[in-house]
Amino acid sequence: MTNRPERTGRHIPEETLEHALGEHPSPGPPAPQDTIVVLDFGSQYSRLIARRIREIKVYCELLPHNAPWEQIASLNPRGIILSGGPASVYDPAAPRCVPEVFTSGIPLLGICYGMQLLTLESGGQVAPATSREYGPAELHILDAGGIFRDVPPVTRVWMSHGDRVERLPEGFQVLGRTDNSPFAAAGNDHGHIGLLFHPEVAHTEAGRQILENFARDVCGCSLTWTPGAFIEESVAAIRARVGKGRVLCALSGGVDSAVAAALIARAVGDQLTCVFVDNGLLRRQEAESLIAVFEQHVPAKLVHVDASSRFLCSLEGVTDPEEKRRLIGHEFIRVFEEEARRLGDVGFLAQGTLYPDVIESTSHDTTAAAKIKTHHNVGGLPPDLRFALVEPLRYLFKDEVRRVGVELGLPESLVWRQPFPGPGLAVRIIGAVDSERLAVLREADAIVREEIEAAGLGRDLWQYFAVLTPLQSVGVMGDYRTYGYVVAVRAVTSDDAMTADWARLPNDVLARMSQRLVNEIPAVNRVVYDITSKPPSTIEWE
Ligand code: XMP
Numbered sequence: 001m002t003n004r005p006e007r008t009g010r011h012i013p014e015e016t017l018e019h020a021l022g023e024h025p026s027p028g029p030p031a032p033q034d035t036i037v038v039l040d041f042g043s044q045y046s047r048l049i050a051r052r053i054r055e056i057k058v059y060c061e062l063l064p065h066n067a068p069w070e071q072i073a074s075l076n077p078r079g080i081i082l083s084g085g086p087a088s089v090y091d092p093a094a095p096r097c098v099p100e101v102f103t104s105g106i107p108l109l110g111i112c113y114g115m116q117l118l119t120l121e122s123g124g125q126v127a128p129a130t131s132r133e134y135g136p137a138e139l140h141i142l143d144a145g146g147i148f149r150d151v152p153p154v155t156r157v158w159m160s161h162g163d164r165v166e167r168l169p170e171g172f173q174v175l176g177r178t179d180n181s182p183f184a185a186a187g188n189d190h191g192h193i194g195l196l197f198h199p200e201v202a203h204t205e206a207g208r209q210i211l212e213n214f215a216r217d218v219c220g221c222s223l224t225w226t227p228g229a230f231i232e233e234s235v236a237a238i239r240a241r242v243g244k245g246r247v248l249c250a251l252s253g254g255v256d257s258a259v260a261a262a263l264i265a266r267a268v269g270d271q272l273t274c275v276f277v278d279n280g281l282l283r284r285q286e287a288e289s290l291i292a293v294f295e296q297h298v299p300a301k302l303v304h305v306d307a308s309s310r311f312l313c314s315l316e317g318v319t320d321p322e323e324k325r326r327l328i329g330h331e332f333i334r335v336f337e338e339e340a341r342r343l344g345d346v347g348f349l350a351q352g353t354l355y356p357d358v359i360e361s362t363s364h365d366t367t368a369a370a371k372i373k374t375h376h377n378v379g380g381l382p383p384d385l386r387f388a389l390v391e392p393l394r395y396l397f398k399d400e401v402r403r404v405g406v407e408l409g410l411p412e413s414l415v416w417r418q419p420f421p422g423p424g425l426a427v428r429i430i431g432a433v434d435s436e437r438l439a440v441l442r443e444a445d446a447i448v449r450e451e452i453e454a455a456g457l458g459r460d461l462w463q464y465f466a467v468l469t470p471l472q473s474v475g476v477m478g479d480y481r482t483y484g485y486v487v488a489v490r491a492v493t494s495d496d497a498m499t500a501d502w503a504r505l506p507n508d509v510l511a512r513m514s515q516r517l518v519n520e521i522p523a524v525n526r527v528v529y530d531i532t533s534k535p536p537s538t539i540e541w542e
Contacts, residue, residue, distance in 0.1 A: 034225070048200045057223035079109065112195070115186075175187055262297070272300040274302045284442050491503040
């Protein structure tokens with residue numbers, strides 16, 4: 001057994017997780033992770049609340065106070081925070097939110113104005129404070145559990161409000177008081193909590209603990225989301241490693257190398273040159289679309305090298321999967337070295353190596369795992385490599401890379417591409433690779449992708465592709481005997497490629513695929529569906 005991580009999100013080393021997200025939290029992927037929504041009622045601190053929540057490793061989005069319920073619910077939030085704001089709840093134009101916020105049963109944290117709104121909406125009473133409270137105050141905690149777990153009984157908090165809560169709604173208990181506010185903190189049994197002070201500002205001593213208690217204990221969030229923090233750390237680490245050196249980034253056409261390139265571009269700008277090697281083993285239209293997306297979204301130089309004939313020559317007659325990988329890896333590096341020589345003094349080679357690649361290739365920092373196959377971007381490097389490696393995604397799983405990609409501003413079409421192996425179609429042609437078989441597989445792959453995407457199943461699947469087997473079988477078309485290739489269709493679900501299950505595709509999707517594969521590709525006369533999981537199989541056939 002390999003020493004396999006249980007789930008994603010645990011393998012960014014702790015030291016990379018400490019730092020805050022930048023000032024402008026941006027939306028991430030459609031929240032597979034625990035999410036907290038902050039409704040913005042106009043406080044100068046609203047962004048800060050979102051940033052604080054992300055600092056405690058919970059994904060968070062800031063929405064306008066009047067966001068429709070559909071928009072809020074589409075994020076599937078585990079908790080909602082109502083920010084502060086300059087208005088008084090009794091102003092005729094006071095900002096409100098949709099009523100479902102209070103009735104959905106989702107835990108709520110009202111901060112300052114948010115508490116006043118929560119109080120009013122739940123049947124309590126708010127009135128102008130006799131003396132306004134601005135600045136520090138001493139909070140005396142009356143209930144040491146829940147939101148105040150691990151908070152000292154008397155703690156300094158930051159106040160900034162004109163109104164205060166006069167009467168608590170039914171079912172609410174007072175949790176804390178200050179000299180001026182008998183109801184400085186209150187809550188009910190349904191996880192609706194109000195704080196008259198601001199836990200998000202640094203002046204509130206236990207603010208982080210209070211927000212963490214809300215996210216983890218009240219909302220039940222797991223504290224695992226950190227792309228923003230990861231980006232900040234990586235940028236600093238890349239700068240430190242690379243200094244004034246120049247970096248070549250190998251673009252494979254996949255998500256990983258594109259995200260690595262975008263991250264390195266952010267760190268060292270035009271010290272980065274990206275080299276996209278068309279190895280002739282790519283899918284239909286892959287080179288063209290990658291170049292277009294890259295030029296639009298990554299501010300780095302891009303060199304496109306068409307090396308397809310060189311790769312095909314070196315693969316001629318090679319049938320052993322490991323030998324294919326080794327040759328392809330070797331050829332890649334040689335092409336990069338040539339480009340580097342052309343470009344002058346390049347000291348670093350950047351790659352989009354991921355943690356599963358590292359584990360399964362038994363590289364120097366994983367001794368417990370058995371070697372399954374050599375993923376070329378880790379294990380196939382020749383011993384005389386003349387670059388130092390930069391692999392900023394080395395401790396990330398795929399879903400984390402996607403979140404980082406979104407955070408970096410890459411388009412969804414690129415970030416949500418299914419993974420594609422570095423050796424490309426060469427490890428999906430069982431046996432020798434030549435241009436005729438490549439053309440057959442390219443057609444087959446395009447049909448499989450089109451049918452999956454037309455059925456709206458793309459996002460549910462980890463990978464879906466065709467494999468060209470070396471088998472030929474007898475068929476009958478019209479009145480003629482045929483003797484054609486057997487194409488295998490592979491579609492799997494997975495979280496991280498460490499394990500995978502074969503996808504239970506709807507029969508009609510399989511039927512359409514099969515019909516098109518045989519009708520549209522003359523060299524193919526039989527289609528089989530791969531129903532093995534990983535383990536015992538691997539995702540790719542080679
Ligand atoms: P397997 O086939 O080992 O694949 O279950 C796990 C994941 O890795 C991809 N893969 C590769 N990626 N170079 C790569 O960059 C490779 O040689 C390679 N082999 C497999 C595979 O597509 C799947 O996502």
